[in-house]
Amino acid sequence: MSRRSRVLSGTLVASALLLASVGIGTVAAGADTPAPASSAGAAHPAHAVQAARVGHTMAVSNAASPEDPDGDGYIPANPPVTGVTPSTAEPPHRYFHEFQANCAVSHTAPDDPIVFPQQPGKSHDHTFMGNTTTDANSTTASLDAGATTCLAPGDRSGYWMPTMYDGDRPVLPVGPQTIYYKAGVTDYTSVRPFPKGLRYVVASPMQSAQDFRDHPGFVEGWECGDSFFNVDFPADCPERQDVQVNIRFQAPSCWDGRNLDTPDHKSHMAYPVVNPGTNNNICPADHPVALPMIEFKMAFPVNGDLSQVRLASGASYSFHYDFFNAWDAPTLDAMVGHCIVGGLQCDARGYDQTHPEAGAALNEHYELP
Template identity: 80%
Template sequence: MSRRSKVLSGALITSALLLTPLGLGGVAASSTPSAAVVHTGHTMALSTASSPEDPDGDGYIPANPPVTGGTPSTQNPPHRYFHEFQANCSVSHTRPDDPIVHPQQPGKSHDHTFMGNTTTNASSTTATLSAGGTTCKAPGDRSGYWMPTLYNGDKPVLPVGPQVIYYKAGVTDYTSVRPFPKGLRFVVGSPMQSADEFRRHPGFVEGWECGDSFFNTEFPASCPSRPDVQLNIRFQAPSCWDGRYLDTPDHKSHMAYPVVKPGTNDNICPAGHPVALPMIEFKTAFPVNGDMSKVRLASGLGHSFHYDFFNAWDDRTLKALVDHCVVGGLQCDARGYDETHPEAGAALGTDYRLP
């Protein structure tokens, strides 16, 4: 696709384009920093800054090689209730950076809480992340995971210890799931979404919860003041890839959520995004309870929650976990071991590395 075919005369696209079968010629990229993309009534600045991976700054980062000619799998393999593994990663640092939305622009973002890769900053690329350290249990996971920092008043509230990041099958044919391509990145949700958009988002699982309060779009007014009570959120990412781009100007159009196959209850990838990848699900706990009236996100109210993912897994390690746990229909921990199926063994050794 030529650069000219990528650029429209206007700087806006509609949210409907997010599911257009690589009508990515209709995704706008502008040479002006004020370019914006429309998402269900709200606007978000497009990335227009150049970076080592996007030297022309048009926001498109092609996959090399691309995955072409595929069609979504409609197979229905033997039912397995689980097909997942965990990436257990702790918080490494906070910083007002976002290498996906504001590459090469330090301090341009609201504050983010980073997990996984210890080097993530505004200048991060696939190469720098791959050379960095990690707080994840599996040393092969050098991916960057981040979300807006949570505050209680002016005090940051950071998750303590390894957080659960699930890698699941989002489609019925769990045997069709393949590992993420190195360098894939995307944003889940939007800091400018409305409360209703947050609640209706396809990634919404349980919203904000604490104690016996569930499915909240905003932070509960209060939570039980007990040591065992924390503020939690679960939110799922799209898991169907167009096979062509590691990133697009809105950081979403190259990804899509599964759809229901007509006449069935089966989840399949849409035609324009036929490649089934692992479905990431953040399950994050924040150590705050009691009076919640001053709890906020760096991006705003509770419904502004969103998160970013930048894949820098060691290819062989990720493939071993995906093949053993997701394709294999197991419920694995961070080393790829399912305690209910000990006979299946583990994908990784006791040191969380490939044997």
């Protein structure tokens, strides 16, 4: 049976998975499904309804695209990674095994080349970082040819999230934002670079407040000043120049080794699990390939009264984000090997200030030496 036949024969299962993950409904294309209501949107009911209705439904199968010509949602890795078993090893303890990708906002648009490829204007509004060309028609090849707002010119990946609004005013992060690449498994020496073209969606615009709080990627939720771990935007947010609204949220880091994307944009990825024998974090057997765990640490320049603040996707707990890997492969390999596998806490050059003897992976221009 072909991949497309499997998808068509299992539409009920597929649609349920899609609804639970990225809001792709079982209704006909173009139908509207409202998102959960939010106190943050209560002051703007028309805006809240619009945000809830736009970009959350589509047909069960994806639109055809250059990388998915049959439109079945599967983009196979070429070559696949096979013969890998999850590592249960425990290397020497290191407090850190990470590096930063510092990327600024480039533009906003109602596009999503992962969920709605080749369908401009179909999504709710997104705030894009990294690759400056990211739009509904983006492919691995087009991103490879694009420019970037990241400090490292070799990082031409696309990063995006729902646009935040304060009333009708977009609230866009200012300057390079912190995107961590870290080990999500105990055996940090087993982490390998992302395959070119890998893409996925983290969390869901259709999740409930409890789903958001219980999500394995939840780190500190929404925070402002001394208020942390919030599902809703903090009510107590000091109105000071040095205060912003922040969120930290982690992505899955275990890959099935076979697909660069799947119909729900999630099933090819998984979060690490606890090995009951050792209490170590390992990748599950069906997603055995350990990749870097991305963590968004975003800072939004808004404070004080947040009653007018909302996301383009709906409530505060509808926060989610997308990643489309277009790193220069040798550059990413150097950063992963030096910083994650090497057990260092690196900046965007791959330099750890506490271990100057280790040197840096990149030169002063953030490029390979």
